[in-house]
Structure formats: structure tokens, C-alpha cells
Amino acid sequence: MENKTLKHLKDNLIVSCQALEEEPLHSSFIMSRMALAAVQSGAVGIRANSVKDIKAIQETVSVPIIGILKKVYPDSPVFITPTLAEVREICATGVEIVAMDATLRKRPNEEKLKDIVTTIKAEYPNTLLMADTSSIADVKKAEEIGFEIIGTTLYGYTDETQHENIADDDFIFLKEVLKATNLPVIAEGKIDTPLKARKVLELGCHCVVIGGAITRPQQITLTFVSEINKMGKGNKSDRK
Ligand SMILES: CC(=O)N[C@H](C=O)[C@@H](O)[C@H](O)[C@H](O)COP(=O)(O)O
Numbered sequence: 001m002e003n004k005t006l007k008h009l010k011d012n013l014i015v016s017c018q019a020l021e022e023e024p025l026h027s028s029f030i031m032s033r034m035a036l037a038a039v040q041s042g043a044v045g046i047r048a049n050s051v052k053d054i055k056a057i058q059e060t061v062s063v064p065i066i067g068i069l070k071k072v073y074p075d076s077p078v079f080i081t082p083t084l085a086e087v088r089e090i091c092a093t094g095v096e097i098v099a100m101d102a103t104l105r106k107r108p109n110e111e112k113l114k115d116i117v118t119t120i121k122a123e124y125p126n127t128l129l130m131a132d133t134s135s136i137a138d139v140k141k142a143e144e145i146g147f148e149i150i151g152t153t154l155y156g157y158t159d160e161t162q163h164e165n166i167a168d169d170d171f172i173f174l175k176e177v178l179k180a181t182n183l184p185v186i187a188e189g190k191i192d193t194p195l196k197a198r199k200v201l202e203l204g205c206h207c208v209v210i211g212g213a214i215t216r217p218q219q220i221t222l223t224f225v226s227e228i229n230k231m232g233k234g235n236k237s238d239r240k
Pocket residue numbers: 016018047068080153154157188189190191209210211212213
């Protein structure tokens with residue numbers, strides 16, 4: 001029998017409401033209002049970073065939350081809920097799903113992903129664990145060690161995949177992910193148009209997470225400015 005949260009999310013939209021310290025909208029209050037705006041327009045779930053933001057969002061909306069805690073360690077490139085300590089902190093908020101980096105990269109403090117998953121499953125058996133992956137090898141490993149959900153979150157966001165985009169070659173990577181696992185797949189990462197969101201669901205993803213294209217105004221503004229800047233001198237109107 002499928003889990004209640006997964007049933008709720010099926011074929012629907014999750015909006016990621018995140019602003020890091022260096023971003024203009026960094027504020028738990030603003031993130032909670034972003035979440036409210038998203039839910040008012042039909043999002044059925046929210047993805048959020050940090051205990052503070054999660055609490056503010058929980059007080060504002062009552063949809064399932066994918067919680068993460070971004071933290072940078074000096075000895076590893078892994079920063080999305082990287083160690084057992086952050087996973088525990090996010091589980092303790094009571095979010096329905098906790099996501100963590102599930103790439104095969106070296107983790108901080110020499111921790112092993114399998115140990116983190118085993119420990120958390122014993123402590124929080126009702127919390128769903130989502131693997132933020134970047135490759136087919138990550139996906140297979142994540143399923144093997146006990147994750148319940150696969151996310152494509154890190155495809156295009158690691159050194160190895162920085163030049164890739166999930167929409168490349170008619171979503172070839174996503175199609176391979178769907179073939180490689182029987183777990184529900186959440187499409188996430190660089191999905192920047194409504195059409196692409198629909199397409200990933202039609203391909204068989206369980207649901208879709210959209211971040212920057214909805215909640216990062218600096219990123220949205222840039223898409224307009226870049227297009228405007230393509231206007232050649234010859235195309236500019238003479239009209240005063
Ligand atoms: C790589 C990384 O740090 N990803 C983060 C994960 O939570 C967020 O910053 C993204 O906004 C989120 O994954 C949604 O993706 P996009 O913003 O591309 O729609």
C-alpha cells in the first residue's frame with residue numbers, strides 16, 4: 001500500500017522555497033510567504049532548507065515538506081543534509097520527507113551514506129528518505145541502501161555534471177533513471193518551464209520540484225535581461 005504522503009504528491013507540483021544567506025530573499029518569513037503563495041496556486045508540497053525556514057513554513061501551510069539542511073564542510077563537496085547530525089536535525093522537525101545528497105562522492109568526516117540511512121531508519125521509521133542523486137550509479141546505490149524516493153536534484157549541479165541539463169536530448173537522463181529504479185522518482189533540478197514540468201510527469205516521474213524558476217527572482221529577472229541583451233543594434237527601435 002502506497003504511503004499517504006506519496007499518494008498526495010502523485011502527479012503534482014512541489015515548490016522549493018529557498019534563499020541562502022547571500023541571496024536577497026534570505027528570510028524565514030519570506031520563505032513562509034513564498035510557500036503560501038505556491039500553495040494558494042496549487043502546489044501540493046514544499047521543499048525547504050533549514051530548521052528555521054521549515055518551522056516558519058509549517059506554521060503557515062499544511063502540505064508535506066521535503067526538508068533539507070545545507071551545510072558546507074571543508075573536507076567534502078557534499079552539502080545537502082551532508083552528515084548524520086543534519087539529517088537528525090531535519091527529522092526532528094517532523095517533516096514528511098528528508099532529502100540528502102546521495103552521490104557517491106566522499107562525505108564529510110568519512111561518514112558513509114549507508115550508515116546514516118540505517119541509523120535514521122531505526123530512529124525515524126515514519127520519515128521518508130529522498131536521495132538527491134546526479135548519476136545512474138547514485139540511483140542504483142540509493143535504492144540498494146534503503147532510500148524510499150529518488151530525486152534528480154544534483155544532475156547538472158556537480159563538477160561531473162555541471163554542463164548537463166535534465167532537458168537535454170529529450171530528457172535522456174531522466175528516462176534512464178526511470179529505467180534504473182522501481183522507486184518513485186521526483187524530477188528536480190533546472191526544470192524551468194511549465195511545459196517541462198508536465199513533460200517529466202508524462203514520462204513517469206512521481207512528482208516534480210521547481211525551485212529557482214518560481215522562487216528566485218534574481219534568476220527569473222536574469223532570463224528576461226539575457227533575452228533583452230540579445231537584441232542587436234539593428235533590431236532596436238528608432239522610436240524616441
Ligand atoms: C543543487 C542545489 O543546491 N539544489 C537545491 C536543493 O534543494 C536548491 O537550491 C534548488 O533550488 C532545488 O533543488 C530546485 O532546483 P532548481 O532551482 O534548479 O529548480
